[in-house]
Amino acid sequence: MSRRQCGGLRGIGGTLPRPARGRAEALVSSLELAEDLAQEVFLRVYRARKSYEPGAKFSTWLFTIANHVAANALRDNSRRTK
Secondary structure, X not given: OOHHHHHHHHHOOOOOOHHHHHHXXXXXXXXXXXXXXXXXXXXXXXXXXXXXXXOOOHHHHHHHHHHHHHHHHHHHHHHHHO
């Protein structure tokens, strides 16, 4: 991950860009849950920053992480309700 992208992560103060938050909101039914998932995505992006391939699009990498976090939450929620 480039120095610019790391600086961008620090600069957003723990919140995700609007497209990523919107994606989380679209995948889950609760705005509160979407906000929690956005925070989880931010943490995972920060923790995995060294595995980012500079030749790849950052947005694709970010949305892949966001989709996985949302899918995990939906799966966990469906297991709790059964």
